[in-house]
Amino acid sequence: MEVAFFIFGAVVGSFLNVCIYRLPEERSLVSPSSRCRHCGRPIRFYDNIPILSYLILRGRCRDCKERISPRYPLVEALAALAALVLLRRYGSPLPALVAFVFVCALIVVTFIDLDHQIIPHAVTLPGIPLFTAAAVLVMGLSPLEALTGLFSGIAVLYLIALYYESITGNEGMGGGDVNLLGMMGGFLGWKALLVILPVAALTGAAVGVVLMLVKGKDLKYAVPFGPFLSLGAAVHILLGHRLLPLLFGGP
Numbered sequence: 150m151e152v153a154f155f156i157f158g159a160v161v162g163s164f165l166n167v168c169i170y171r172l173p174e175e176r177s178l179v180s181p182s183s184r185c186r187h188c189g190r191p192i193r194f195y196d197n198i199p200i201l202s203y204l205i206l207r208g209r210c211r212d213c214k215e216r217i218s219p220r221y222p223l224v225e226a227l228a229a230l231a232a233l234v235l236l237r238r239y240g241s242p243l244p245a246l247v248a249f250v251f252v253c254a255l256i257v258v259t260f261i262d263l264d265h266q267i268i269p270h271a272v273t274l275p276g277i278p279l280f281t282a283a284a285v286l287v288m289g290l291s292p293l294e295a296l297t298g299l300f301s302g303i304a305v306l307y308l309i310a311l312y313y314e315s316i317t318g319n320e321g322m323g324g325g326d327v328n329l330l331g332m333m334g335g336f337l338g339w340k341a342l343l344v345i346l347p348v349a350a351l352t353g354a355a356v357g358v359v360l361m362l363v364k365g366k367d368l369k370y371a372v373p374f375g376p377f378l379s380l381g382a383a384v385h386i387l388l389g390h391r392l393l394p395l396l397f398g399g400p
């Protein structure tokens with residue numbers, strides 16, 4: 150089962166690469182088939198094996214020998230690892246699979262936000278109702294927990310964004326971040342926000358300070374927040390069941 154999950158994760162990761170490049174450009178996810186981004190020649194099916202093909206080709210296109218971004222095998226390895234870790238975390242295939250779909254959405258959001266500083270509505274708008282329903286039907290969250298998570302996730306970031314705008318006069322956080330935290334709250338419940346927000350704020354601030362020191366960037370050019378929210382959600386999925394009892398007591 151673990152091997153199957155790992156291979157399945159790698160194959161899905163290959164599809165996530167397609168989503169990451171094509172969703173922001175609003176291109177079809179199914180056609181045309183994958184091509185070299187440099188010479189435009191179609192990638193042969195035997196050169197399209199997740200992770201392995203990149204290693205066999207030593208990171209270069211078979212036709213034009215141009216470098217292939219190491220991000221392709223990285224995303225594939227990340228998805229494969231996520232599938233394996235989630236199977237161990239949940240111990241049974243169905244919740245692991247649902248959580249894996251959720252983590253895949255976070256991977257796509259993270260890389261698109263890093264590239265384009267946007268969080269695509271194409272992920273979060275269907276994601277909010279689907280993941281909230283899945284949380285109740287599969288993950289064992291009560292409807293009250295899921296709905297309060299959804300609405301408090303949206304409300305918290307919306308208020309922070311308003312406050313930030315009122316003191317700095319420019320828009321710090323986009324509506325994409327608001328929807329993303331709503332999706333997370335709906336799937337993980339409101340208590341998850343107590344893990345996600347501190348992790349995202351601390352890691353985001355740390356990276357922001359480092360960037361300011363290294364690149365001399367002004368804080369106005371805020372780093373995209375989606376990747377840090379996603380990191381917070383990942384920490385909650387892996388460790389929330391150990392961290393939250395420290396806050397609330399109980400087992």
Ligand SMILES: [Zn+2]
Pocket residue numbers: 185186187188189190210211212213214215
């Ligand atoms: Zn090429």
